[in-house]
Amino acid sequence: MAHTSRVLKSEWTKVRSVRSTVWTLALALVVTVGLGALICVLTNNEFDDMSTRDQLTFDPTYVSFAGMGLGQLAMIAFGVLVVSAEYSTGMIRNSLAAVPQRGTFLLCKVIVVGLLVLVVGMVTSFLTFFLGQSLLGDHGASLGDDGVLRAVIGGGLYMTLIALFSVGIAFILRSPLLTFGILMPWFFLVANILGSVSATKKVAQYLPDQAGTTVMSVVPETLDRPYGPWEGLLIMVAWTVVSLAAGFVVLKRRDA
Template identity: 70%
Template sequence: MAATQVIRSEWTKIRSVASTVWTLSLALVVTVALGMLISALTRSEFDRMGPAAQVSLDPTYTSFAGMSLGQLAVIVFGVLVVSNEYSTGMIRTSLAAVPQRGAFMFGKIAVAAALALVVGMVTSFLSFFLGQAMLGPHRAWIGDPGVLRAVIGGGLYMTLIAMFSMGVAAMLRSPMLSLGILMPFFFLISNILGNVSATKKIGRFLPDQAGSKIMQVLPRAGDDTPYGPWGGLGIMALWVVAALIGGYVLLKRRDA
């Protein structure tokens, strides 16, 4: 089957499954809404903040406060895109139609990643503009140094989270097992390792900790991270590549 036919087939599969569409929609709504809420609360509390907190406020990063919760829906999207076919048994039919397993997997990844990128960029720009509107006089402007990079980076971050989840799901095949590993990894283990002084130097090289650096415009007080915004995104991209390679290798070696 030609590459264009594989891509068209994967696009049909994704858009015909309601759960995948709803998860991306939820990611957008939750991220934007929570970012607006946190931005509004920051504005109302600004005068009661200490001088150090006022000076170190990063308006751009504040508007992305909903990203940590919105990525939950993105993770679910990435897992469902890959593992739905295993849970329904459709994987046998798909591989019979596209026996070249590499073409099958990367056609699926390409379509899902493109969709995640579009939604991620829309989410990131909406989060920024609506969040800054809530911040009022404390807002940042899209033309300020580093701001456009951070906003574009927010969309790239969401895309890479989805792709990493796809790679893990391709390795594990089970949606429950994939989510059972990814959710604690991002929402428990990563936070613990990134915030405990004894493990902080390890935690900052985890995909979400490194990738989120791209959305920061002002460095945090006492931040001694040995990489910059693009370096952090590069570390996250390496995690994604490793997950996708692992998924591809296992898909090639085992039965459907």
Template identity: 60%
Template sequence: MSFPAVLQSEWTKIRTVASTVWTLASALVVTVGMSALLCMFLNSTFEDMPKEQQVTFDPTMASFAGMTLGQAAVIVFGVLVVGTEYSTGMIRTSLAAVPRRGSFLIGKLTAATALALVVGLLTSFVSFFVGQALLGEHSIALGEPNVLRAVVGAGLYMAVLALFSMGMTMILRSSMLALGVLLPFFFLVSPILSSVEATQKVADYFPNVAGGAIMQTVQTALDGKEPPYGPWGGFAIMVAWAVAAVVGGFLVLKNRDA
């Protein structure tokens, strides 16, 4: 089967499985909705914030506050794209149709990541414009320094997160197992380690923490310490995590029976 045919096949799988479509749609709704609520709250309470927080306030990042919950839907999307084939046994049929496992994997990852990128960019731009409208006089324009990079970066973040989730699911070969690893990692382990001074330096290099730097326009922390990397440096760390997961997934796919 030619590579364009593989891409078409994978696109058909994604759009015909309702759960994958709805998870991406929920990522958009949750991210925009939660961000809008927080921006309304920040606008009404800005004068009550400590002066240090007012000085370092990042209106762009405030527009992406809902990303914390929205990324859960992106993770689920990535897991389902790969895991559904294993849970239904469809993986055997897929590999019979595309014996070259590298082509099969690249086609699946390309189709799903491209879709996640489109939805991610739509989500980031809508979140930004809605959030800035609600921030009132504390808002920032898209043309201000680093703002466009942050908005585009938020969309890139969602795409790479989906890619990382797919790679991990390919390694684990199970939707339930992948969700049992990824969701606690992003929503429990990472926040806990980030909040403890002794482990904060380790957490700084986790994919969500490092990748989140690309969405920031204010890089200096409240304690005055400079972050260990810039926006693109942090994003590169996240990409490295995703590449490692994909390579691991390919090795498992190549060396184990379906």
């Protein structure tokens, strides 16, 4: 236990001592809240011009999370940097020499990253919601409305899972350029394209981001999915677990 606590302290020191990781978390908050607020302002101004169907199926909670698409990229960057920075600088050799139990090393990194991102994600999610609803005016929702609290908490969990998923991928690929080159275009462009094309839509809805964002939806018509909000989040949890498990296998079998 004492050994594990020292490893946890070491991982915490690594995270807070690297300026880029701190900035990526701050960027995730600012981008998510700022873009969500802008979309809410525009939506409120154009609400009366929306069709009757769109007004009836309007989901103010989900609209406030419109900035999550860009905010998640910062969370992905954070997850990649906390791993790839050690490989690119060669620090990973010192880390594994100090902690030869690679399972303990990975677990402690996941715990530190997960708890930190969970706090930032929850703050971001609640701030995004409250600011967005105030800007939507009479069209906004209340935290006490059905499904709203679940959606807001789900927003924080989503950001946490996307970062941990990226940690697993970074351990598999080890190269920051390769990891960024795959994850960034995939989540920013490819997954959205696959989700909008009828031929691939049925498969794309089970991708981590497509499934995970379901938890932030309150009105069922907002997202056309064959599963509910919590089921969607569980699909993303499964992706994250697989990613971390694969990362552990690579970490255990390959030299630093």
